[in-house]
Every structure is written in structure tokens, then in C-alpha cells.
Amino acid sequence: MIDIRSQFPILTARPGLVYLDSAATSLTPTSVIDAISSYYGTLSSNVGRGLYATAEETTSHFEAVREQTAKFLGADADEIVFTRNTTESINLLASVLEDRIHEGDNIVVTALEHHSNFLPWKRLAGRRGAELRIVPFGEDGSLDLQQARGYIDSRTKVFAFSAISNVLGATNPVAELIRVAKETNPNILTVVDAAQAAGHSHIDVREWNCDFLAFSGHKCFGPTGIGVLYGKEAILSTLPPYQVGGGMVQDASAEETAYKDSPHRFEAGTPDIAAVFGLGAALDFVEEVGIDAIHGYESTLATKAVALLHETFGNDIQVFGPTSTRQSGIVSFTLDGIHPHDIAHILGEHDICVRAGEHCAAPLHRILSLPATARATFSIYNTEEDVQAFIEGLKTAVNLFRT
Amino acid sequence: MSSLYQAVILDHSKHPRNCGLIDHPTHHGESKNPTCGDSLSLDLLIQDDLISEVYFHGHGCAISQAAASLLSEVIKGKPVETALALGPDDILSLLGVELSPNRLKCALLSLETLKKTLASDSENKV
Numbered sequence: 001m002i003d004i005r006s007q008f009p010i011l012t013a014r015p016g017l018v019y020l021d022s023a024a025t026s027l028t029p030t031s032v033i034d035a036i037s038s039y040y041g042t043l044s045s046n047v048g049r050g051l052y053a054t055a056e057e058t059t060s061h062f063e064a065v066r067e068q069t070a071k072f073l074g075a076d077a078d079e080i081v082f083t084r085n086t087t088e089s090i091n092l093l094a095s096v097l098e099d100r101i102h103e104g105d106n107i108v109v110t111a112l113e114h115h116s117n118f119l120p121w122k123r124l125a126g127r128r129g130a131e132l133r134i135v136p137f138g139e140d141g142s143l144d145l146q147q148a149r150g151y152i153d154s155r156t157k158v159f160a161f162s163a164i165s166n167v168l169g170a171t172n173p174v175a176e177l178i179r180v181a182k183e184t185n186p187n188i189l190t191v192v193d194a195a196q197a198a199g200h201s202h203i204d205v206r207e208w209n210c211d212f213l214a215f216s217g218h219k220c221f222g223p224t225g226i227g228v229l230y231g232k233e234a235i236l237s238t239l240p241p242y243q244v245g246g247g248m249v250q251d252a253s254a255e256e257t258a259y260k261d262s263p264h265r266f267e268a269g270t271p272d273i274a275a276v277f278g279l280g281a282a283l284d285f286v287e288e289v290g291i292d293a294i295h296g297y298e299s300t301l302a303t304k305a306v307a308l309l310h311e312t313f314g315n316d317i318q319v320f321g322p323t324s325t326r327q328s329g330i331v332s333f334t335l336d337g338i339h340p341h342d343i344a345h346i347l348g349e350h351d352i353c354v355r356a357g358e359h360c361a362a363p364l365h366r367i368l369s370l371p372a373t374a375r376a377t378f379s380i381y382n383t384e385e386d387v388q389a390f391i392e393g394l395k396t397a398v399n400l401f402r403t
Numbered sequence: 404m405s406s407l408y409q410a411v412i413l414d415h416s417k418h419p420r421n422c423g424l425i426d427h428p429t430h431h432g433e434s435k436n437p438t439c440g441d442s443l444s445l446d447l448l449i450q451d452d453l454i455s456e457v458y459f460h461g462h463g464c465a466i467s468q469a470a471a472s473l474l475s476e477v478i479k480g481k482p483v484e485t486a487l488a489l490g491p492d493d494i495l496s497l498l499g500v501e502l503s504p505n506r507l508k509c510a511l512l513s514l515e516t517l518k519k520t521l522a523s524d525s526e527n528k529v
Contacts, residue, residue: 341439341464371440
């Protein structure tokens with residue numbers, strides 16, 4: 001494999017850093033940092049209207065990244081809306097769908113969801129007098145087709161679920177879930193939260209047949225400040241604007257406003273242009289390494305870590321999600337007698353970065369009856385030495401609390 | 404590197420003092436720290452403006468548990484006025500460590516619960 005670690009300057013700047021919090025945000029390769037810097041250093045113009053060289057170049061590169069993002073998802077460029085992050089993508093969608101939801105309708109989400117794919121739907125249902133239904137997850141942490149089917153009926157307007165749980169790390173059968181949902185109700189709108197999948201696992205919106213999909217740049221080696229909302233052209237083009245203002249109108253007067261077509265209709269105001277440039281470089285990085293290679297490497301490393309956790313800590317450790325073979329780099333766990341925050345803090349004192357808490361998935365933790373879990377995420381730049389350091393760090397924590 | 408997990412904190416988190424419930428407390432209060440999922444409840448027995456009994460219980464990280472244990476020792480047998488005068492710096496000096504803003508919330512959960520319990524006197528009186 002190409003030398004991955006040398007492409008991440010933070011690993012040189014901070015020798016000894018064991019970064020295992022990539023489900024929160026991934027590290028950034030040099031090419032992405034350079035793309036951001038090159039925008040400010042050589043172009044520094046706004047997108048859209050300028051008739052001079054740097055403005056035209058900025059616009060054409062900006063739109064080229066839209067094309068690239070479309071290709072990355074298996075979509076067309078006019079189906080790609082740039083947002084700030086997954087959260088904004090889903091809030092945008094929930095907001096523009098408001099007129100379509102009526103009293104007596106229902107919205108179906110799952111108990112696995114991150115707050116960003118839960119609260120916008122909960123609020124929308126509340127505002128429109130609709131019912132929010134929550135599909136439970138199975139013991140292995142993934143969604144069951146037949147169970148999901150039971151929650152969907154002729155009044156279901158939206159079915160929103162994540163491709164990969166940000167806590168349990170299990171991969172859901174996205175295409176099958178959508179097929180089952182549309183068999184039950186052909187008019188249902190399906191929304192896939194791909195925040196943990198993008199850049200780490202294969203995505204194809206045509207193959208999946210999802211109506212909408214959201215992801216963030218910063219979880220797939222890109223910068224913060226850039227998110228994507230994919231929407232099927234036939235649906236996106238019928239939806240009203242989200243925010244109104246600059247860059248999204250054809251014409252405006254006191255009497256009338258003519259909005260641009262999608263996707264520009266949904267992109268009011270100057271976007272984070274540098275972040276879009278950075279996203280382009282991140283998608284190049286993913287393509288260069290290969291999505292299957294990334295997915296294989298991360299899942300294999302996580303599987304090894306889980307085996308070592310069981311081997312080292314026996315009955316004292318509880319690992320959530322798929323039992324043996326992991327399907328992503330995400331591993332959440334608890335250790336008997338040590339609060340997850342203390343685990344994260346002690347590891348942090350050894351420069352090992354893991355997360356502790358609810359990981360923005362309070363409903364899931366309520367169901368598991370856990371106040372918190374600790375989470376380690378294994379990404380493409382992590383090594384077997386990192387796994388070893390992680391295990392040693394946990395041993396230190398155990399020794400501190402057991403002696 | 405100086406660890407946050409000093410002997411005092413480990414001792415009090417592993418063997419918390421005054422941990423439990425009072426059958427008929429004169430004052431009761433509860434608090435939660437949503438960032439950690441720490442929760443704490445506090446029972447007080449106050450007679451003639453004197454805190455004669457104090458018991459806390461809850462679950463949370465070592466810092467929140469140790470702080471509650473240390474605080475309970477300080478206020479037991481003291482006038483209410485003394486408890487009311489306690490501030491964040493007193494808790495930090497009891498713990499004997501420096502804390503990041505995130506962990507500060509864990510450390511101060513018990514103090515917050517105490518203030519709440521004492522302030523909402525009539526409401527929480529059992």
C-alpha cells in the first residue's frame with residue numbers, strides 16, 4: 001500500500017500520537033491542506049459571478065468538485081448540494097419537506113441514529129402533528145429488514161437511517177432496507193445518513209436507490225465546514241428553497257422572486273469555497289488509496305483490536321456491535337469498574353485519543369441502559385502498534401483502579 | 404507527566420465516604436451532567452442550621468464521585484452558612500489537581516447539587 005502515514009503531517013508534528021477518534025473527525029492529509037491553502041493563496045475569489053480570471057477559475061474548480069462528488073456517490077452533479085456538514089444537510093431536508101408532512105402522517109427513524117438524524121425528524125413530526133416511529137436494532141447492532149417493514153405503512157412520509165452506526169459500527173443493509181420500504185409504500189422518501197460511511201465504505205446512490213443521502217467532509221479526510229446533501233433530481237427540483245439570499249435567485253423584485261434551479265437554489269450565501277477545494281482533494285485521496293482497501297484495512301484493524309480486548313480483559317470488557325468480524329473501524333466498549341470518561345482521560349494522558357460519552361446518540365445509550373461508552377475508531381493511518389498502545393493504555397487504567 | 408488520578412482522587416472514588424441514602428432527609432436534591440451522563444443525588448439532615456447528616460449517591464466518573472465524597476466530609480457537622488460559602492476553588496483544592504473545562508463540570512457537580520439542595524429549601528424538603 002502507498003505510504004499513508006507520511007501523508008498526514010500531524011503524525012510527524014506530534015510523534016507518539018495515537019489518534020483513535022476518527023469517527024468524530026478524521027486526520028487531514030497534506031493534499032487537502034494544500035488545496036485549502038492554494039485557494040486562499042492563488043485564487044481567493046468568490047464563486048458565481050466574477051468575470052475575471054481568478055473568479056472564473058474558482059467557479060470552475062468549485063463546480064468540478066461538485067462533479068467529482070457526484071461521481072463519488074454515483075450521482076449527477078445537479079443532485080449535489082453543498083452544506084456545512086451532515087447535520088445541516090439533514091436539517092435542510094427536514095425544513096424543505098415540512099409542507100409535505102401532515103397530521104396523521106408518520107416519520108420512521110431508528111434507535112441507532114446520531115442526534116443529527118434523529119432530532120430534525122423528531123422536531124418536524126412534532127411541528128406537523130405527525131408520529132415519530134423508532135425502529136429498534138438487533139443484537140449485532142444492525143437493522144432487521146422484516147422488523148423495519150413493520151414500522152412502515154401508507155402514511156409513512158420519510159424513512160431515515162444511518163448506513164453505519166457511529167456507536168456500534170455495524171453496517172446496515174441499505175439497499176435492502178430501501179427496497180423493503182418502497183415495496184411497502186412506493187411514495188416514501190428514504191434518507192441515508194452516510195456520515196460514517198463516506199470515504200470508509202462503498203456508496204452508490206443508484207444501486208441503493210435512496211432519495212437522499214448526507215455526509216460530512218471532515219469525517220472522510222476532508223476539512224470541516226463542508227457537507228453534502230445528495231437528492232434525486234426529480235425530487236430535489238420540486239422542493240422549495242431552504243435559506244434565501246445571495247447566489248440562489250434568477251431575479252428578484254418587490255413583487256416576484258424567481259429562484260435558481262437545484263442544487264444552487266439550496267445554496268444561499270457565499271459557501272466555504274476553500275473547504276469545497278479541500279473536499280475535492282479528500283475524494284482524490286480516497287480514490288487513490290481505494291475505497292475497498294480503506295474499508296478492508298479499517299475493519300481488519302478493528303477486528304484485531306476487538307479480539308485483543310477480549311483476550312486481555314476477558315469478562316471485564318463489554319464490546320458493542322458485531323460480535324466477531326467488525327464491519328467498520330468503530331469499536332465502542334465499557335470496562336467494568338471504570339467510567340468511560342476516566343478511560344478516555346487516562347488514555348489521553350498517554351496521548352491516545354479515544355472518545356467517551358454518548359457520542360451524540362442518547363436514545364441508543366438509553367436502550368442499552370448505559371450512561372456512556374468509550375469509543376475507539378481505527379482508520380487508514382492507524383497501525384498495529386496503535387492497537388498495542390491502546391491495549392497497554394487500558395491496562396494502565398485497569399491497574400490504577402484495581403490496585 | 405502528572406496524572407489527574409492522584410491518590411486522594413482514587414481513594415475517594417474507590418471508597419466513597421458518606422455514600423448512600425437518608426431515610427428521612429430534611430433536604431434532597433439531584434443533578435445531572437449531560438456531557439458525561441454523571442448523576443448525583445444528595446440527602447441532608449439539617450437541624451438548627453447545622454448539617455448533621457449528609458449522604459450522596461449516584462454514578463459517574465472518578466472525578467465526580469471523589470469530589471462528592473470529599474465535599475460530604477467537609478460539610479458534615481458544619482453550619483449551613485459554611486456550606487453556602489463554598490466555591491469552585493474549594494473543591495479544586497480538595498481534589499488537589501488542575502482540571503480542563505470539561506472535567507471541571509464533573510468536579511463541580513456535587514457543589515452544584517449542594518447549592519441547589521440548600522437553595523430550594525421549601526420545594527425539596529421531604
